Structure formats: structure tokens, C-alpha cells
Amino acid sequence: MEQQSYKQAIAELEAILKNLRSESCDVDTLTASTRRAVQLLNFCRERLTTTEAELNQVLATLQSPEK
Numbered sequence: 218m219e220q221q222s223y224k225q226a227i228a229e230l231e232a233i234l235k236n237l238r239s240e241s242c243d244v245d246t247l248t249a250s251t252r253r254a255v256q257l258l259n260f261c262r263e264r265l266t267t268t269e270a271e272l273n274q275v276l277a278t279l280q281s282p283e284k
Contacts, residue, residue, distance in 0.1 A: 223264045226257045233257075 221229075233254045236242055 221260070223261060226261050226264075230254060230257045230261075 233250050237247075237250060
């Protein structure tokens with residue numbers, strides 16, 4: 218996937234969802250839209266997991282060591 222921010226990925230997912238819900242949804246592009254949505258969901262999941270790990274690491278430095 219090209220360099221994309223989490224916010225951009227969410228916006229694209231919302232656009233895909235809006236299109237899929239509309240009456241103008243084209244059955245010929247349904248598979249491609251679904252495939253792209255899955256790619257975006259995987260990207261977002263990975264980004265959230267990475268961010269959580271980074272935050273946990275940063276927050277761990279705030280904890281005082283036990284004596």
C-alpha cells in the first residue's frame with residue numbers, strides 16, 4: 218500500500234462504504250471495492266496495533282521502578 222495516513226485510509230473506507238450503500242453501486246466494481254476495503258482495514262488494524270505498542274512502551278517509561 219502506498220504511503221497513506223490512518224486518517225486518509227478511514228476517509229477512503231467511508232467513501233467505499235457510501236458507494237456500496239448507494240443505488241449507483243456497480244456490480245462490476247464490487248469485488249475491486251471490497252478488495253480495496255480489506256486492504257485498508259488491514260492497514261488500519263496494523264497501524265493501530267503499532268501505535269498501541271509504541272504508546273505502551275512510552276508509558277512504561279513513566280512507571281517508577283520497584284525497589
